[in-house]
Amino acid sequence: MQISYHLVKKMSYIPSLGVPSLYSSLPDLLRQKLDMLGSITHYAPDQHIQSRGDETEAFSIITKGSVCFGKMDVEGKFLVSAVLKAGQCYGEFPLLAGLPRTHDGITVGETSIRHISRTAFEGLLNEEPELSVLMLKSVTEQLHNALEWIDDLRRYPLKYRLGKALLQMMKHHENSYLNINQHELADMLGVSRVAIGKELKDYKARGFIAIHYGAVEITVPAAFARWVDSFLQLDPVMPRQT
Amino acid sequence: MQISYHLVKKMSYIPSLGVPSLYSSLPDLLRQKLDMLGSITHYAPDQHIQSRGDETEAFSIITKGSVCFGKMDVEGKFLVSAVLKAGQCYGEFPLLAGLPRTHDGITVGETSIRHISRTAFEGLLNEEPELSVLMLKSVTEQLHNALEWIDDLRRYPLKYRLGKALLQMMKHHENSYLNINQHELADMLGVSRVAIGKELKDYKARGFIAIHYGAVEITVPAAFARWVDSFLQLDPVMPRQT
DNA sequence: CACCAAATGATAACTAATTTGCATTTCAAG
DNA sequence: CTTGAAATGCAAATTAGTTATCATTTGGTG
Numbered sequence: 001m002q003i004s005y006h007l008v009k010k011m012s013y014i015p016s017l018g019v020p021s022l023y024s025s026l027p028d029l030l031r032q033k034l035d036m037l038g039s040i041t042h043y044a045p046d047q048h049i050q051s052r053g054d055e056t057e058a059f060s061i062i063t064k065g066s067v068c069f070g071k072m073d074v075e076g077k078f079l080v081s082a083v084l085k086a087g088q089c090y091g092e093f094p095l096l097a098g099l100p101r102t103h104d105g106i107t108v109g110e111t112s113i114r115h116i117s118r119t120a121f122e123g124l125l126n127e128e129p130e131l132s133v134l135m136l137k138s139v140t141e142q143l144h145n146a147l148e149w150i151d152d153l154r155r156y157p158l159k160y161r162l163g164k165a166l167l168q169m170m171k172h173h174e175n176s177y178l179n180i181n182q183h184e185l186a187d188m189l190g191v192s193r194v195a196i197g198k199e200l201k202d203y204k205a206r207g208f209i210a211i212h213y214g215a216v217e218i219t220v221p222a223a224f225a226r227w228v229d230s231f232l233q234l235d236p237v238m239p240r241q242t
Numbered sequence: 243m244q245i246s247y248h249l250v251k252k253m254s255y256i257p258s259l260g261v262p263s264l265y266s267s268l269p270d271l272l273r274q275k276l277d278m279l280g281s282i283t284h285y286a287p288d289q290h291i292q293s294r295g296d297e298t299e300a301f302s303i304i305t306k307g308s309v310c311f312g313k314m315d316v317e318g319k320f321l322v323s324a325v326l327k328a329g330q331c332y333g334e335f336p337l338l339a340g341l342p343r344t345h346d347g348i349t350v351g352e353t354s355i356r357h358i359s360r361t362a363f364e365g366l367l368n369e370e371p372e373l374s375v376l377m378l379k380s381v382t383e384q385l386h387n388a389l390e391w392i393d394d395l396r397r398y399p400l401k402y403r404l405g406k407a408l409l410q411m412m413k414h415h416e417n418s419y420l421n422i423n424q425h426e427l428a429d430m431l432g433v434s435r436v437a438i439g440k441e442l443k444d445y446k447a448r449g450f451i452a453i454h455y456g457a458v459e460i461t462v463p464a465a466f467a468r469w470v471d472s473f474l475q476l477d478p479v480m481p482r483q484t
Numbered sequence: 485c486a487c488c489a490a491a492t493g494a495t496a497a498c499t500a501a502t503t504t505g506c507a508t509t510t511c512a513a514g
Numbered sequence: 515c516t517t518g519a520a521a522t523g524c525a526a527a528t529t530a531g532t533t534a535t536c537a538t539t540t541g542g543t544g
Contacts, residue, residue, distance in 0.1 A: 071476055139378060
């Protein structure tokens with residue numbers, strides 16, 4: 001099976017579709033209760049841990065390493081949807097929406113995952129109503145991100161979306177030197193490497209960035225942000241800081 | 243303010259992004275409790291009931307009529323995201339994700355909405371843990387739909403997506419004569435009317451459909467479905483019937 | 485330091501979609 | 515039956531992206 005591992009080697013990108021770190025942000029008590037449920041399975045790197053269509057179900061918490069989720073089509077093309085790392089959870093779709101597995105999942109590096117059965121999970125959900133509210137918040141955030149992503153796709157050109165993604169990454173890593181290559185950027189934004197190359201070249205010509213081997217450096221963040229914002233047709237909507 | 247009301251006049255379309263009818267599917271007890279909270283406001287047709295960015299918050303249940311949600315950009319272009327009708331709820335983003343209003347909302351026809359304050363809503367959420375689990379399921383379904391939609395956008399051409407949408411509508415209305423015009427289809431799929439016209443013409447040339455004034459008729463549903471499926475590169479994933 | 489794999493750069497041919505503008509058809513209301 | 519608004523049909527020019535191919539640069543490894 002041939003998979004493009006581009007995005008897989010690095011992690012924590014996937015911009016607007018960012019998945020909140022549910023487990024890590026849980027109150028201690030809940031986290032302790034979760035730690036007592038299910039059991040941890042260890043996986044080798046690049047191991048296929050689930051396939052779209054599987055009828056398995058569990059609430060899963062990544063305790064070490066990362067998992068790359070995506071969909072493999074008949075031609076063997078693998079589209080990455082998200083890369084989850086330690087502290088993040090998955091399994092909501094089988095458990096809550098009555099669906100089979102919706103994504104293929106492949107480990108990135110040595111990975112450990114705590115799998116909690118439906119029974120145990122539902123038990124905890126009943127016992128700790130707070131958990132369902134927290135999950136509800138987490139899923140709602142993800143839904144909002146996904147809807148914004150769809151609208152961005154319809155409304156803005158790649159030139160803007162790529163700029164926005166780079167700026168978000170910069171903010172997130174607090175570093176204007178971004179260790180991500182063009183192929184990964186292409187996966188992230190769902191376009192071809194050529195298209196990314198073209199836009200980066202254009203950014204560079206405008207003096208906003210420097211292109212390195214496997215990295216992009218935003219040389220004048222403020223000016224770049226201003227320029228990207230000039231595309232904005234919609235006021236961005238941000239969560240309250242609480 | 244100039245708005246394209248195409249999608250607005252009809253309702254219940256918006257294919258894969260379909261929002262589950264949370265309120266209608268609630269157990270009687272919960273529905274009764276909700277009915278006792280907040281109060282109902284009546285709106286005239288085409289009334290602007292909220293704007294993206296507003297800091298208002300409430301859990302809202304549409305009791306009569308419909309609301310068209312979308313985003314108006316600086317150029318006055320309005321992109322429809324969803325049209326919710328009686329029995330459907332909204333307001334999760336301000337309440338659960340700490341966001342301001344994310345969409346502009348415009349009533350479609352005489353509309354009544356029950357607005358429930360944050361306090362009252364959170365009270366009920368505490369009192370009835372079942373509610374949060376049901377909402378969690380509903381939001382999870384929506385998230386799944388949104389993610390599939392994003393992947394469809396990346397993977398399939400309009401020729402397929404339009405066919406899929408038409409077939410879904412046919413199934414949903416149990417009628418192969420679809421009262422929807424090309425402009426509405428364009429809004430639904432996020433493309434131009436011209437593009438829709440071209441595809442429909444192609445479908446027609448293949449003998450699958452007949453094009454009417456303000457309507458599309460699928461003349462040979464089985465053959466059309468087979469042909470559309472031939473594009474499929476991914477097994478569709480369906481919720482269990484329970 | 486020589487080599488190889490990975491990453492980037494560049495180009496061409498192609499495709500799907502857009503925008504624009506206008507002509508034609510259809511339906512409903514007066 | 516006429517008229518006007520809405521819906522459809524059609525074509526041209528343009529754009530943003532694709533795939534494919536190959537050359538060049540880079541950086542780590544034996």
